[in-house]
Amino acid sequence: MNALAPAAPTLAQLPSAPSDAVRLDRVSLAPGGQTVLEGLDFAVAQGSFVGVLGPNGAGKTTLMRAILGLVPPVAGRIEVLGQPARRGQPQVGYMPQAHAPMAELRLSGRAFVAAAAGSIGWGLPLLGRAARQDVDRAIDLVGAGPWAARPVATLSGGQRQLLMLAQALLGQPRLLLLDEPLSGLDPHHQAATIDLVRDIQRRLGIAVLFSAHDLNPLLPVLDQVLYLGNRSGVLGSLADIVTGPVLSRLYGATVDVIHARGRIFVMAGGVALEQDRHVHL
Amino acid sequence: MFTYDFMQNAFAAAAIVAVLSGATGYFLVLRQQSFAGHALGHVGFAGATGALLAGLPPLSGLLAAAVCSGALMGLFGERLAERDVAVGLVLSVSLGLGLLFLSLFTGSAGQATSLLFGNVLAVDAATIRAMAAACIITLALLALISRPLLFATLRPELAAARGLDLRLVSALFLALVGAAVAEAAQIVGVLLVFTLMVGPAAAAQRLTTRVAHGIALAVLLALVEALAGVALSYLTDWPTSCWIALLSALAYLGSILASRG
Numbered sequence: 091m092n093a094l095a096p097a098a099p100t101l102a103q104l105p106s107a108p109s110d111a112v113r114l115d116r117v118s119l120a121p122g123g124q125t126v127l128e129g130l131d132f133a134v135a136q137g138s139f140v141g142v143l144g145p146n147g148a149g150k151t152t153l154m155r156a157i158l159g160l161v162p163p164v165a166g167r168i169e170v171l172g173q174p175a176r177r178g179q180p181q182v183g184y185m186p187q188a189h190a191p192m193a194e195l196r197l198s199g200r201a202f203v204a205a206a207a208g209s210i211g212w213g214l215p216l217l218g219r220a221a222r223q224d225v226d227r228a229i230d231l232v233g234a235g236p237w238a239a240r241p242v243a244t245l246s247g248g249q250r251q252l253l254m255l256a257q258a259l260l261g262q263p264r265l266l267l268l269d270e271p272l273s274g275l276d277p278h279h280q281a282a283t284i285d286l287v288r289d290i291q292r293r294l295g296i297a298v299l300f301s302a303h304d305l306n307p308l309l310p311v312l313d314q315v316l317y318l319g320n321r322s323g324v325l326g327s328l329a330d331i332v333t334g335p336v337l338s339r340l341y342g343a344t345v346d347v348i349h350a351r352g353r354i355f356v357m358a359g360g361v362a363l364e365q366d367r368h369v370h371l
Numbered sequence: 372m373f374t375y376d377f378m379q380n381a382f383a384a385a386a387i388v389a390v391l392s393g394a395t396g397y398f399l400v401l402r403q404q405s406f407a408g409h410a411l412g413h414v415g416f417a418g419a420t421g422a423l424l425a426g427l428p429p430l431s432g433l434l435a436a437a438v439c440s441g442a443l444m445g446l447f448g449e450r451l452a453e454r455d456v457a458v459g460l461v462l463s464v465s466l467g468l469g470l471l472f473l474s475l476f477t478g479s480a481g482q483a484t485s486l487l488f489g490n491v492l493a494v495d496a497a498t499i500r501a502m503a504a505a506c507i508i509t510l511a512l513l514a515l516i517s518r519p520l521l522f523a524t525l526r527p528e529l530a531a532a533r534g535l536d537l538r539l540v541s542a543l544f545l546a547l548v549g550a551a552v553a554e555a556a557q558i559v560g561v562l563l564v565f566t567l568m569v570g571p572a573a574a575a576q577r578l579t580t581r582v583a584h585g586i587a588l589a590v591l592l593a594l595v596e597a598l599a600g601v602a603l604s605y606l607t608d609w610p611t612s613c614w615i616a617l618l619s620a621l622a623y624l625g626s627i628l629a630s631r632g
Contacts, residue, residue, distance in 0.1 A: 158532050178534035186528035191403060195525075196630075198580035205525040205582075208518070210535045215518040215582060241580050257529060 109136045110169065111265045111297030112157055117166035119149065119156050125321060126152045130166070132316070132325035134299065136264070139291055140325070141308040142301035144318035150301040151187070153318065154267045157299070158184055171264055178210075183263030185254050187270050192250050195242040199234055199253050200225065202242050206257040228256040231290055248279040252286075259290070266291070266298045272307065280307050287311075305332065306353045332356065372605045377492050381611070384494040384502060385597035388558045389567060391506045393593035394513060395551040396572035397586045398544065402524045405569045406455065407444055407545060410462040411552045412561035414440040417465040419486050419561075420472035429486065433561075434505075434553040441549030445542030489560035491601060491611045502554055509550045516543050521582060558597065559612045566612070567593050570619030574626035592622050 113133040119126050126149040134140050142150050155161045157170055159177040168175040170182060195202065207228075208221040217225065229238050232252040242250060251271060258266060268287065272280045284300075288311040291298045302308055305315070315332060316325045320341045324331055331337075332354060337345040341358065348355040372378050399408045418436020419429040440461070473483050485493060494502075522530045523540045531537050548568075555564045571592035572585075579585040600615035607614075 155532075160532060177532075184529060184532050186532065191525075196576050196578075196580060197525075197582065197585075201581050202525055205521045206529055210519050210522060210530065210533050212515050213518050214514055215521045239580065254526075257526060 110134065111136045111138070111171060112299070113169040115167040115169075117156070117163045117168055119152050119161055120164045121152055121155070121161045125164075127318065127323060128165075128321050130323050132323070134297055134314070134316075134325070136297050137291075137295050138313040139288060139298045139300065139311055140314045140316050141305065141312045142299050142316045142318065143303075143305055144323075146303075148318040149321070149323075150318055151269055153323075154184070154269050154299065154301070157265075157267060158182060180261050181264045183258035183261070183266045185258040185266075185268045185271055187273065188251070188254060192242050197242055199238040199240060199242055199245060199249070200229060202253055203229060203234075203238070203256045203260070207260050224260055224262070228259040231259050232256045232286065247274055248282070251275065251279075251283065255283075255287070262294075264296050266296055268298065268300045270301050270303070272302055272304075277307070284308060284311055305356065309352075309354065372602065376496075377494075378601070378605060380494050380496060380499055381491045381601045382598060383499050384491055385558055385601045385611075386594060387499070387502050387506045388555045389571075389593035389597035390590050391509055391551045392555045392564075392567035393571050393575075393590035394510060394586055395548055396568035396570075396593070397575065397589045398513075398517070398520055398524065399548055400569055400572040400576055401521075402544075404545070404548075405565070405573075406458050407441075408548050408552060408568050409565050410458045410465070411437045411441050411444075411545070411549050412556055412564040413462045413465040413469070415549070415553055415556055416486055416561040417469040417472065419556075420469045420476065420483075423482060424472045424476045429482070430553070430557070433486075433556060434550065437549030437553045438546045439549070441545035441547070441552075442542045445540075445545040446538055485560070486556070487560045487562050488610065489556065489558045489563065489612045491558045491604075494557065498557070502557070505550065505554060509547055509554070512543075513547050516540060516547075520544055559615055563612045563616055566616040566619040567597060570623050571596060574623045577623075577626040577630040596622060 110133045114130045117130040118128045130153070142153065144150060152161055156163060156168055157175055159175040159179060170179060173179070192202070204217060204225045205215065207225050208217050229235055232255050234249070234252050234256055237245065237249060242253070245253070255268070255271065258268065271283055271287070275283060284307055287298060287300060299316070300308065309328070312328055314325060315328055316323055317331055317337060317340055322340060324336060324340055332347055334345055334347050337347060337356060343358060346357045348357060399405055415433040415437035419433035421436070422432025423429050444458070444461070519530070519535055519540050523535055523537050527537055551568065552561070552564050555567050559567055572589040574592055575585045575589035579588055596615050596618040599618055600611050603609070603614040604611040
């Protein structure tokens, strides 16, 4: 049982708030038979920006895949936008970590985005009017309009990342799951991506789960943080969660949270947690 | 040269094969599975020689072997890192088996040469009708899977997250590639299937930024190369497959220069 679960009534016992984007009731996830997360119990309110943090292997991707209905929970219940999590839920936008073969792709950025538009059903890859407008809208949202006609191979890494973000925005999602969208970007592009996502999130009024290795770039935009580690997780405001005692309890080891010059360093045994991806607690 | 029946047949057969190869090849190149397509030709060779040995029409063996192994490759070829080696093994074992079947088969060596390098002049009207029918069916099936195929090719993780069965799509596609390879092998032979499936498609992809344009250009290039190959072969008495291979390489080099310029 999760030591971090609140002693008061659990979420399962509270009335379901219809405004929840995601709601997990004592969820355990064990993809491939190996338990990655246990007793997750939290709800993400509609319209909030949540940073998903934790060391490598803490289950950030697994959690997102579970919300997408790709990893069925071995225990507990996951509700997405008021319905049980299921595969192919059109109101959830997803940006998986990039492995797309884009380096040699001569198709235009727009054609790349359009490949993910419309249904996944059989037939020709021809888009109707509505789907074409959806593609245009997604491209405009990420500001890719001026260069979307260029071949993907000639675009920068940051631009390719924006195309994948545009794909996640297809279909007018109400919940956006972004898996490590900052990986491989330099600090300048990281900040630009965060600002863009925050801007889109506010304009559309949608909830965003944004996973990252480092908390600091996200500090200006976060509504809440979800810290994963030690097969568990805690969600709350920055002030409530990113503290020595809470994170020490989460990881079952002494964790220091150091504030310096507007930045936050989460240290375990003298090692910055997010900086060293190989720290195992 | 257009007055001879055998030349008319040769042009018709080359055109049918070119259309099918260009369209199928576009997706094959986009998926970076050219090598798999090449290997399917070799598996087809083993199938064809096996059929000869069993007293069956070699074309049926070619088609069955290429389609079945394409589907199996799609189902089991998930792990990318192992794919090149696995495909290479399949390729060489198939060629070895084909050789064995040929040596056991006491027929003429001409059969082997036309399987390996094609024999467009041997195509008769009945074969052309069968090829046209097979071409239409294969293209129709390709059209049917093209939307999920494109999505799965460009963004596999996202397609899977949306509920697409990547292995099913891959298996269906490679089975269709097997069918296209079996058709193309009759014109250019199993060893040179590459020239009509990969060459035109690769050149087309360098020159286009839209899927529809790319497929159209791949088909057009394949058509020009195949028909010109047949005509040049008639004029020079060099083998058709040789001409098609040369034209295909030339077109690809041209596309590199054009896309840089």
